[in-house]
Amino acid sequence: MTDLLYSEEEEALRAAVRDLLADHCDAPGVIARTESGAPHDLAAWKALADGMGLAGLLVPEELGGQGASHREVAVVLEELGRAVAPVPYLTSAVVATEALLVCGDEELLGRLASGRAIGALAVGLHTAPGAVAKTARLENGTLHGELTGIADAAVADVLLVPADDGGLYAVTADAVTVTPQVSLDLTRPLATVTLDGVPGRRIGDAEPAVRRALRTAAGLLASEQLGVADWALTETVRYLKERKQFNRPVGGFQALKHRLAQLWLEVAGLRAAARAAADALATGEDTDVTVAVAQAYSSPVAVRATEEALQLHGGIGMTWEHPVHLYLKRAKADSIACGTAGAHRAVLAELVDLQSP
């Protein structure tokens, strides 16, 4: 049966990740970094990947990983979401790693698992599992073309590129041109990858690897969205207990209490949906439906939580110095990442036999 709780080990993992992020990713630091030319926090990434070994959670021990499951990865993503940490964890330790697990490339897996290399799947962040991804052209054994919307490509050492022959190719970052795009979410920036006659090593078939990687990402993204939404709710409740207007704490006004209570209810639902998805990915049971349910539910809730947080913070919520905008941007970008809620509902309609007219 689906286990929707957190184990003691998972709680211990959460505490360790939260501690580390408290040291590395405080909000003013994250905001300052977004204004620099290097938005990624590679020191935090090194501490997570190398220091704690978290980049290899999904990789079996004999391949240099931790041999853990999606349930533990989900807990890490909750904390990364709670801190809007600008690290390539979802892209490298989840998406690229999962694609490599399908292809069985042990050498690259080992490098990603140890954190010695950062990987990125060269598929637009918006792509839903099962959707057709844009491919590079294979001509005379080299890759050509321009792939846009590639998350964290700016810090990737290796890009996994789907090509028009149906293959997935490993390409070193040195061989391509990565041009940053101006991204809505400053903490998970996108880039255009230009391939101009680049040599690549075919590591397997693209379709199953990309599908599996994106399904896992969609399911676990719900946990990141839970972290974002939970931060927004917790922080807003804290602020509304403190902030006084009309000689009363603002949080004592019923109109606002009801909004927060309603939001709490939705976040409780998000937590159950995210846990169910993580468990389904770990056990392989009922995975497609559970992932689609989690994504269809999580995106609107996370966006609403951050939108409510902004509104209820009043003027301060509208400023650059208050971190709520980082969360709003992440939540909105996440609502498009790995397929919109509507795309997942359409998938669900097929899976549970509720056909469209």
Added chain:
Amino acid sequence: MTDAAELRRRTQELLAAHPPATTDRLDFLRARFDAGLAWVHYPEGLGGLGAPRHLQAVVDAELEAAGAPDNDARRNGIGLGMAAPTILKYGTEEQKQRYLRPLWTGEEVWCQLFSEPGAGSDLAALGTRAVPDGDDWVVNGQKVWTSGAHNARWAILIARTDPSVPKHAGITYFLCDMTDPGVDVRPLRQITGEAEFNEVFLSDVRIPDSCRLGEVGNGWRVAQTTLNNERVAIGGMRLPREGGMIGPVAKTWRERPELRTHDLHQRLLKLWVESEVSRLTAERLRQQLVAGQPGYEGSGMKLAFARLNQEISGLEVELRGQEGLLYDDWTLRRPELVDFTGRDAGYRYLRSKGNSIEGGTSEVLLNIVAERVLGLPAEPRTDKDVAWKDLAR
């Protein structure tokens, strides 16, 4: 400590001594109670064995497999869900012995005389008076929204015993015999056409002091036990996927392709997802309870349940189009139990409107979540320290 194996053994003993095929239904239920297998988490001698609550499932599975009769719990929801835990917590030894067994077997059905025309969400404002007279209390007042009063043998009742103190302090909790002279139950016809609720008029009803539950003036605290159990009961159901209100509408959708429209499809999928998430949230709450780490999700389950029931049943009436203009039957009926998903779509739509009112309105429940779960400041209270008799009415 009673474990699953021990419970299985005791259940088999019960079945051997009272074979369901040849034992009278009521005799079997009484024997089950006496064997401590009625509600295993209750104390010994009161239908239980002091075992962990979740082990009840072990007993139920064995009995079901053997074809044993059950106590038709839905017929006495208020008795089982609310009266029993309150009597267990506050009753005297005599009261527990007298009431719990026939309550559990269903021989005596219970109702709840709490709400009044002037005291609904502000329940502590109630005005029904109980005045001492010798060894009795004499009760006068009017109660309302009393589900099942027409089938009930007993009622849990709260009444004002001291109007000179602030409203929460002057209330006492009683067990009221519904067959007593002066108890007048009148059907209250609802928007569905049926009369599942009642008004209950109490005129010089004499309640012996031995039917008082808890101390004089402590009735509000006793009632909290009842009300907390009410919300747990409402949120604690375990359902399979599509087990709730979404089931009938999904079935209609699959069977009647000619009714489908794009707009309804989007709304149906959204509600299907929300129903599934609500089911997962309830399941997570149940797992937390079993693991001994109770969460707060129960406070919110009823809110989600009410909203979903209303949206889904509303959608189904629309989906049925021309048929949605019709209703199955407006005949006045007096149902024995509430069936939210029974009858047709129109009935479900109308009945579900009560889900956000009964057992605490959604507005009050949102306040409770905001204050007790999120710790936000309480509403300003102007009535807290004023004697009840001095409150403006």
